Amino acid sequence: xxxxxxxxxxxxxxxxxxxxxxxxxxxxxxxxxxxxxxxxxxxxxxxxxxxxxxxxxxxxxxxxxxxxxxxxxxxxxxxxxxxxxxxxxxxxxxxxxxxxxxxxxxxxxxxxxxxxxxxxxxxxxxxxxxxxxxxxxxxxxxxxxxxxxxxxxxxxxxxxxxxxxxxxxxxxxxxxxxxxxxxxxxxxxxxxxxxxxxxxxxxxxxxxxxxxxxxxxxxxxxxxxxxxxxxxxxxxxxxxxxxxxxxxxxxxxxxxxxxxxxxxxxxxxxxxxxxxxxxxxxxxxxxxxxxxxxxxxxxxxxxxx
Ligand code: RIB
Numbered sequence: 001x002x003x004x005x006x007x008x009x010x011x012x013x014x015x016x017x018x019x020x021x022x023x024x025x026x027x028x029x030x031x032x033x034x035x036x037x038x039x040x041x042x043x044x045x046x047x048x049x050x051x052x053x054x055x056x057x058x059x060x061x062x063x064x065x066x067x068x069x070x071x072x073x074x075x076x077x078x079x080x081x082x083x084x085x086x087x088x089x090x091x092x093x094x095x096x097x098x099x100x101x102x103x104x105x106x107x108x109x110x111x112x113x114x115x116x117x118x119x120x121x122x123x124x125x126x127x128x129x130x131x132x133x134x135x136x137x138x139x140x141x142x143x144x145x146x147x148x149x150x151x152x153x154x155x156x157x158x159x160x161x162x163x164x165x166x167x168x169x170x171x172x173x174x175x176x177x178x179x180x181x182x183x184x185x186x187x188x189x190x191x192x193x194x195x196x197x198x199x200x201x202x203x204x205x206x207x208x209x210x211x212x213x214x215x216x217x218x219x220x221x222x223x224x225x226x227x228x229x230x231x232x233x234x235x236x237x238x239x240x241x242x243x244x245x246x247x248x249x250x251x252x253x254x255x256x257x258x259x260x261x262x263x264x265x266x267x268x269x270x271x272x273x274x275x276x277x278x279x280x281x282x283x284x285x286x287x288x289x290x291x292x293x294x295x296x297x298x299x300x301x302x303x304x305x
Pocket of ligand 1: 010012013014038039040041044094095109249250251252289
């Protein structure tokens with residue numbers, strides 16, 4: 001029986017347009033394609049962990065609109081346990097995404113039903129948390145709920161991962177001691193630490209500040225520059241596998257899900273980081289959020305160039 005990863009977080013329907021470049025303020029651009037793709041940071045991480053070998057359960061809320069059942073079905077097809085995914089009256093979460101020719105994106109999310117994942121609803125799913133080996137949270141559901149999930153994960157002695165995304169401000173100070181692995185990207189690390197992360201050296205300064213705040217270990221993902229691991233004793237820079245990027249949407253989610261799946265399977269931290277990096281690199285070679293996430297076989301068959 002594979003180890004259990006429980007993801008507490010968002011499910012969004014991604015409304016994705018491809019355009020030659022991202023629009024400027026006040027500008028209308030003619031796009032090339034439009035598609036609706038299942039996404040949401042929580043759901044993407046659940047799909048990644050499931051495709052990459054873990055037994056996964058999702059805790060979240062969808063709306064009673066058509067997107068709600070599509071988002072739930074997208075997880076069920078991957079074998080994700082959705083008993084703790086509730087349908088609540090109203091609209092599901094959506095993300096408006098523009099991807100440009102250089103594979104960069106801009107995203108606006110509207111929380112919809114994700115806002116209904118309250119601390120009280122989390123309490124009613126405690127059995128799911130108790131069955132976890134690894135618990136993953138992000139920040140697309142109410143902050144109170146995330147805070148409670150981290151605290152409960154720590155009380156239960158689980159491995160607790162926080163991907164603080166999206167982040168625009170420091171985290172509540174009392175959260176840090178519940179976090180085993182804090183996994184921000186550059187802009188999130190900047191928002192959390194107050195240190196502008198734009199180089200490996202500045203990432204080291206930010207990671208040191210986050211460890212000082214109380215996080216167990218920090219992994220700052222740096223896109224094509226790889227990832228910086230810090231544990232308070234030292235740093236390790238992990239170079240990113242080289243790939244041709246098509247769409248970076250959900251690359252961070254794929255890293256987090258892959259890292260968690262590998263840790264849950266008993267791999268070392270180093271193996272889990274490399275595994276997450278290969279999975280994330282493969283995801284950027286394909287379009288969309290969940291459709292881009294590779295399988296275990298894809299990762300095992302990856303040949304570095
Ligand atoms: O991390 C990518 C995800 O961010 C997208 O799938 C979108 O839904 C937003 O939540």
